[in-house]
Amino acid sequence: MMAPVRQWAEMKAPDFRDVPPDAVAVLPLGAVEQHGPHLPLCVDYQLIEAVLDRAMPLVDPSVRVLVLPTLRVTKSDEHIRHAGTLSLSADTLLAVLRDLGASVARAGVTRLVLFNGHGGNSALLQVVARDLRLRHGMKAVACSWSDFAETQGLFDPEDWARDLHAGASETSAMLAARPDLVDMSAAPAPDSVIPSWQSTYRFVGLTGKAVRPGWIIDDLARSGVVGDARDADASRGAALLDGSARNFAAFLKEFSAFEFRGQEG
Numbered sequence: 332m333m334a335p336v337r338q339w340a341e342m343k344a345p346d347f348r349d350v351p352p353d354a355v356a357v358l359p360l361g362a363v364e365q366h367g368p369h370l371p372l373c374v375d376y377q378l379i380e381a382v383l384d385r386a387m388p389l390v391d392p393s394v395r396v397l398v399l400p401t402l403r404v405t406k407s408d409e410h411i412r413h414a415g416t417l418s419l420s421a422d423t424l425l426a427v428l429r430d431l432g433a434s435v436a437r438a439g440v441t442r443l444v445l446f447n448g449h450g451g452n453s454a455l456l457q458v459v460a461r462d463l464r465l466r467h468g469m470k471a472v473a474c475s476w477s478d479f480a481e482t483q484g485l486f487d488p489e490d491w492a493r494d495l496h497a498g499a500s501e502t503s504a505m506l507a508a509r510p511d512l513v514d515m516s517a518a519p520a521p522d523s524v525i526p527s528w529q530s531t532y533r534f535v536g537l538t539g540k541a542v543r544p545g546w547i548i549d550d551l552a553r554s555g556v557v558g559d560a561r562d563a564d565a566s567r568g569a570a571l572l573d574g575s576a577r578n579f580a581a582f583l584k585e586f587s588a589f590e591f592r593g594q595e596g
Contacts, residue, residue, distance in 0.1 A: 336387045339399045347438045353587045354395040355442045356435050358428075359383055360402045360456070362449035365413035365548075366497040367556035369517040371509075372415050374501055376403040378572070379448030381508035382476045385576030391584045397440065399431070405452050409547045413555055421455055428459045429466070436467040442586060445473040446579075450495065470589060479582065481574035485567045490559075492538040493525050496548065498558015503568030510565065518560035523552045 337346075339356065361376020380401060390396055407418040419427070428445070435443055443463065445456045456473035463471040477500070482491050486500065494500045505513050525537055534541045544550075551557050
């Protein structure tokens with residue numbers, strides 16, 4: 332019987348003969364992009380891997396999970412004007428994910444979690460999940476680590492909704508996961524236009540509005556930070572990561588039994 336959690340790349344080809352039909356493959360996606368003057372480019376893949384490191388020991392022993400290598404460079408074109416950012420085009424990332432999904436299907440694994448650490452990937456991942464369903468009959472889902480986090484009592488709901496990039500939440504999580512890469516002395520004062528949008532426009536905005544513009548980060552904040560990074564602390568970051576890990580592990584058990592309309596196909 333195979334171990335509950337395996338690293339896909341460490342398996343041998345014959346090992347896949349023993350993969351059960353309810354096994355779940357997890358593809359972590361991060362990014363390499365600017366996160367303001369106080370955080371490194373690797374925030375998104377560091378945090379998705381930090382959540383996985385915490386979640387995998389919590390996986391129910393009855394669940395079989397295969398963790399694919401993290402995609403560390405993805406679609407970060409909204410940050411491309413900032414030095415150091417690496418990005419694939421949407422077309423390239425779509426092709427990569429289609430090919431990887433096909434590879435997973437060929438190995439006999441029909442359940443795939445696109446586990447995301449970068450908001451700029453979100454819309455495309457929904458497209459990929461449906462595409463894999465149509466092309467390979469897979470049960471594919473897209474989700475982000477922050478959606479599993481337990482924020483009550485940690486962040487004001489309004490602040491959380493506007494804390495979109497390199498602000499208090501991501502900085503707190505990095506202080507918990509990789510404090511050696513954080514320079515809090517460089518954390519900038521907030522300069523996001525989102526509060527102004529919220530009060531000025533009835534329909535246009537990013538949170539709770541009917542219309543969402545196609546923005547790049549420079550449209551939102553000159554600093555490249557959307558949120559108040561100065562409000563970060565490691566204890567809240569650890570709580571975010573730990574809560575996300577608990578809930579993600581619980582989700583994996585649920586997903587291993589998930590069926591459309593309660594039946595195969």
